[in-house]
Amino acid sequence: AQQAGYFAITDPGSGSNLFVPIPKRKKDFNLQLGRKLAATVLGVPERESWKQCVVSEDKEADERDRFIAAFASHDFTR
Secondary structure, rough: OOOOEEEEEOOOOOOOOOEEEEEHHHHHHHOHHHHHHHHHHHOOOOOOOHHHHHHHHHHHHHHHHHHHHOOHHHOOOO
């Protein structure tokens, strides 16, 4: 089977890498694998589904503004 690319996972603790081939027929690959793995590793399995992460527009705007402020010194576009 031909691949469309790879999903790469790096274990920051050991530095080891895992490469999972993505088949051309994407329906044969769980596109939520990254979210599922991150939720499991971070111990928040309830956030595996994006639907559990929905916030109000006001909260999203607040989080955006805090993110911009926190990383302003790294913004090369300003």
